[in-house]
Amino acid sequence: MAKTLHTLVVLVENKAGVLARVAGLFARRGFNIESLAVAPTPDERFSRITFVVDVASAPLDQVVKQLDKLINVVEIRQLPPAESVERELMVATVNASAAQRGEIMDLVRIFEARVLNVGPDHLMVSLSGSPGRVDDFEDLLRPYGIVELQRTGRIALPRLSRTTTPA
Amino acid sequence: MKLNGGQALMKSLELEGVDVLFGLPGGATLPLYDPLIDSSIRHILVRHEQGAGHMAEGYAHVTGRAGVALVTSGPGATNIVTPLCDAYMDSIPLVVITGQVPYAAIGTDAFQEADTTGITMSVTKHNFLVTEAQDIPQVIHDAFHIATTGRPGPVLVDIPKDIVDPNNPRSGLDWHEPDGHDLPGYNPATEVDPELIRRAADLIVAAERPVIYSGGGILKARAAEALRDLAELTEIHVVTTLMNRGGFPDDHPLCLGMPGMHGNYTAVTALQESDLLITLGARFDDRVTGKVDAFAPHAKIIHVDIDAAEIDKVRRADVGMRGDCRAVIEALVAELRGRSGLHTVDRSSWNQTISGWQERYPLTYEQSAPGEALKPQFVLEQLRDGTPDDTIVVSGVGQHQMWTSQWWKFNHPYTWVNSGGLGTMGFAVPAAIGAKVGRPDRMVWAVDGDGCWQMTSQELVTAAAERIPVKIAILNNAYLGMVRQWQEMFYDERYSEVYLSPDLPDYVGWSRAMGCEAFRVEDVDEVESVIAKANEIDDRPVVVEFRVESAEKVFPMVPSGRSNSDIVVDPSQQG
Ligand SMILES: Cc1ncc(C[n+]2csc(CCOP(=O)(O)OP(=O)(O)O)c2C)c(N)n1
Numbered sequence: 001m002a003k004t005l006h007t008l009v010v011l012v013e014n015k016a017g018v019l020a021r022v023a024g025l026f027a028r029r030g031f032n033i034e035s036l037a038v039a040p041t042p043d044e045r046f047s048r049i050t051f052v053v054d055v056a057s058a059p060l061d062q063v064v065k066q067l068d069k070l071i072n073v074v075e076i077r078q079l080p081p082a083e084s085v086e087r088e089l090m091v092a093t094v095n096a097s098a099a100q101r102g103e104i105m106d107l108v109r110i111f112e113a114r115v116l117n118v119g120p121d122h123l124m125v126s127l128s129g130s131p132g133r134v135d136d137f138e139d140l141l142r143p144y145g146i147v148e149l150q151r152t153g154r155i156a157l158p159r160l161s162r163t164t165t166p167a
Numbered sequence: 168m169k170l171n172g173g174q175a176l177m178k179s180l181e182l183e184g185v186d187v188l189f190g191l192p193g194g195a196t197l198p199l200y201d202p203l204i205d206s207s208i209r210h211i212l213v214r215h216e217q218g219a220g221h222m223a224e225g226y227a228h229v230t231g232r233a234g235v236a237l238v239t240s241g242p243g244a245t246n247i248v249t250p251l252c253d254a255y256m257d258s259i260p261l262v263v264i265t266g267q268v269p270y271a272a273i274g275t276d277a278f279q280e281a282d283t284t285g286i287t288m289s290v291t292k293h294n295f296l297v298t299e300a301q302d303i304p305q306v307i308h309d310a311f312h313i314a315t316t317g318r319p320g321p322v323l324v325d326i327p328k329d330i331v332d333p334n335n336p337r338s339g340l341d342w343h344e345p346d347g348h349d350l351p352g353y354n355p356a357t358e359v360d361p362e363l364i365r366r367a368a369d370l371i372v373a374a375e376r377p378v379i380y381s382g383g384g385i386l387k388a389r390a391a392e393a394l395r396d397l398a399e400l401t402e403i404h405v406v407t408t409l410m411n412r413g414g415f416p417d418d419h420p421l422c423l424g425m426p427g428m429h430g431n432y433t434a435v436t437a438l439q440e441s442d443l444l445i446t447l448g449a450r451f452d453d454r455v456t457g458k459v460d461a462f463a464p465h466a467k468i469i470h471v472d473i474d475a476a477e478i479d480k481v482r483r484a485d486v487g488m489r490g491d492c493r494a495v496i497e498a499l500v501a502e503l504r505g506r507s508g509l510h511t512v513d514r515s516s517w518n519q520t521i522s523g524w525q526e527r528y529p530l531t532y533e534q535s536a537p538g539e540a541l542k543p544q545f546v547l548e549q550l551r552d553g554t555p556d557d558t559i560v561v562s563g564v565g566q567h568q569m570w571t572s573q574w575w576k577f578n579h580p581y582t583w584v585n586s587g588g589l590g591t592m593g594f595a596v597p598a599a600i601g602a603k604v605g606r607p608d609r610m611v612w613a614v615d616g617d618g619c620w621q622m623t624s625q626e627l628v629t630a631a632a633e634r635i636p637v638k639i640a641i642l643n644n645a646y647l648g649m650v651r652q653w654q655e656m657f658y659d660e661r662y663s664e665v666y667l668s669p670d671l672p673d674y675v676g677w678s679r680a681m682g683c684e685a686f687r688v689e690d691v692d693e694v695e696s697v698i699a700k701a702n703e704i705d706d707r708p709v710v711v712e713f714r715v716e717s718a719e720k721v722f723p724m725v726p727s728g729r730s731n732s733d734i735v736v737d738p739s740q741q742g
Contacts, residue, residue, distance in 0.1 A: 013351065069353065
């Protein structure tokens with residue numbers, strides 16, 4: 001079944017247990033969180049949580065209303081993927097024998113990724129970009145053997161009107 | 168002024184106007200119980216913390232004010248989870264204060280440590296873990312604000328021992344009276360939208376078969392009078408859900424009584440056949456709708472609720488309004504008063520249909536022959552007729568609950584106390600005690616099942632010790648009756664684990680041992696006189712055990728998961 005992804009950006013009070021309250025609500029309504037990113041905002045009283053969830057619109061509407069009932073939730077924004085810019089960061093350690101290193105470096109250049117660390121048999125690389133682009137890079141690295149990989153989960157902001165996004 | 172945290176807590180509660188606490192102490196609450204000796208607040212020492220929670224609920228049901236319970240950490244806190252969940256489901260304002268192990272010990276699996284805020288997160292409107300003594304006054308002020316405003320509900324405040332312990336330097340604070348709230352994510356205020364009022368009025372004026380579907384939100388919003396104005400102005404019939412019994416008088420000619428799984432035929436069918444449901448403070452609970460897809464298939468929906476999440480949750484509304492029921496109804500009444508065409512649609516045939524159903528399918532039961540066990544419905548009629556009109560009636564959960572809602576006549580708001588959403592067996596005895604504490608001027612009768620009574624009857628010790636003269640009617644049918652009814656109807660009479668025996672325990676002996684007066688009634692001729700005798704006793708609790716027919720069933724009934732159109736009436740009315 002095709003996924004119906006929704007991005008919710010939730011401003012919460014910076015209080016103990018808030019993430020558990022918010023995440024618990026999703027669990028209670030029986031749907032999975034695809035991705036989750038949390039960080040403090042410039043105003044230290046608040047944090048911002050970006051959720052990506054896979055649900056049909058009707059239950060989403062109910063979840064948004066239930067989230068809104070949480071005392072520590074200050075604001076909820078729904079960002080349709082088509083109307084927002086999403087970014088994610090990936091860091092990976094990849095097998096890289098001397099013979100393979102050149103090929104991997106080609107990928108790094110094509111994707112405008114970065115090399116963070118070099119070892120005798122490994123490379124550590126990072127890429128930030130749209131989630132789809134990060135997926136593509138990950139797919140292309142996989143044949144070399146990914147030793148370890150972490151992704152941050154997405155963050156998003158609404159697209160500015162009448163602009164384009166440079167790669 | 169320098170205070171310690173325990174003193175600050177008591178002072179904060181006094182400032183909120185708390186007159187009674189239901190609770191039981193323990194190691195973590197020693198510093199909270201100590202200043203209680205010097206406080207004006209009455210404390211009622213329960214025998215089980217579940218009792219404290221339900222008492223606080225009973226108190227809140229009848230007074231509209233927050234009920235308050237104070238219990239210790241660990242098992243004290245876990246024992247009160249059921250009442251929290253109960254209050255959450257029925258939107259009852261509660262403030263529960265739990266002791267916690269010292270702050271530094273949290274997370275170490277210390278003696279009597281439980282993750283109380285974690286455990287109660289999903290059954291409270293909000294909860295707090297207080298970490299500094301200095302925060303106590305503000306947190307208590309916020310807790311009462313959250314519990315009692317918007318959609319009311321339970322709020323829990325967990326307080327580590329060290330910040331209230333006078334012997335610990337962490338408990339010292341400079342007393343300051345809280346000044347307002349800093350809750351940027353909490354906005355219970357609502358405004359009435361005149362455009363939505365106009366659209367609702369348009370639907371009301373044009374409807375041919377309208378019904379007012381009124382729920383517990385009417386009572387929460389103190390909107391009983393407004394509801395009556397609306398019904399009388401529009402001449403539209405009213406159903407009162409289980410949570411709103413008494414919110415519209417049963418003796419009013421426009422009252423249809425309770426809808427739902429065990430509602431009466433007319434209330435259920437009027438909803439089902441209507442072309443407009445004016446839904447006020449009700450939430451389309453599955454016990455009311457039956458199979459949702461088949462519920463009131465021709466009806467347009469007006470839905471008013473203080474909680475925006477209720478609108479469009481189960482049934483999409485044609486006009487959905489987040490709002491305080493009273494404010495919205497008053498605005499609607501004002502709008503409708505200004506309209507000329509209020510009674511131009513001819514509803515006489517709808518009204519005739521309704522009275523036809525009422526005549527054909529009244530609530531009914533077969534009287535028992537002399538010498539046979541009492542009929543529970545008969546007992547309820549006698550109780551109803553033998554007690555003052557404004558008696559507060561509390562029930563447990565099961566057949567007796569449904570019979571009580573069906574057969575009592577509720578003509579006053581805040582006279583019916585029960586566990587509707589969670590369906591908590593063991594609710595009645597403690598809730599009745601709390602109700603009597605809240606309204607000592609009223610007669611309070613609980614109607615309980617023999618199964619339910621055995622869950623929390625020990626609280627009658629509390630009632631006897633505190634001289635709280637509640638009256639408990641046990642309908643002893645020797646079974647977990649409601650479950651037995653389902654086994655009889657849907658499981659081929661295979662009665663698995665529902666028999667309780669009529670004689671074990673000896674209810675009269677047990678009640679007397681707890682300090683109550685107690686009677687057993689087996690004979691039809693004694694029912695009236697024993698009720699009169701029980702009504703006389705005003706210095707201690709009274710328990711009356713009525714031996715009732717085991718096989719009696721609650722009718723009408725909409726079988727679970729079926730459409731309300733499949734309602735099963737009393738056997739005497741079938742065919
Ligand atoms: C705490 C709890 N456990 C189990 C149930 C399931 N239940 C609902 S009604 C009922 C039977 C109640 O029996 P009794 O109190 O004798 O009342 P009756 O139905 O016979 O009037 C049971 C077991 C419940 N509602 N609450």
